[in-house]
Amino acid sequence: MAVVATATEDGTLDAFPSDDDKDERVSGPYTGYDKYGTVDHTYWTCENCGAEATRKGALTDCC
Numbered sequence: 678m679a680v681v682a683t684a685t686e687d688g689t690l691d692a693f694p695s696d697d698d699k700d701e702r703v704s705g706p707y708t709g710y711d712k713y714g715t716v717d718h719t720y721w722t723c724e725n726c727g728a729e730a731t732r733k734g735a736l737t738d739c740c
């Protein structure tokens with residue numbers, strides 16, 4: 678019983694750090710403004726190389 682409980686707990690804990698790792702490399706969303714100072718778009722940045730993208734998914738395979 679104890680072994681099963683531990684295995685389940687490990688599986689749950691393992692899943693969340695994986696998501697956090699992705700979120701650490703891609704930070705955002707940030708708010709982007711146009712030249713008039715109006716909210717224009719949201720964007721994410723890759724902290725590894727500084728790339729910006731208006732879709733978070735575009736940075737998943739960035740580097």
Ligand SMILES: [Zn+2]
Pocket residue numbers: 723724725726727728739740
């Ligand atoms: Zn990158």
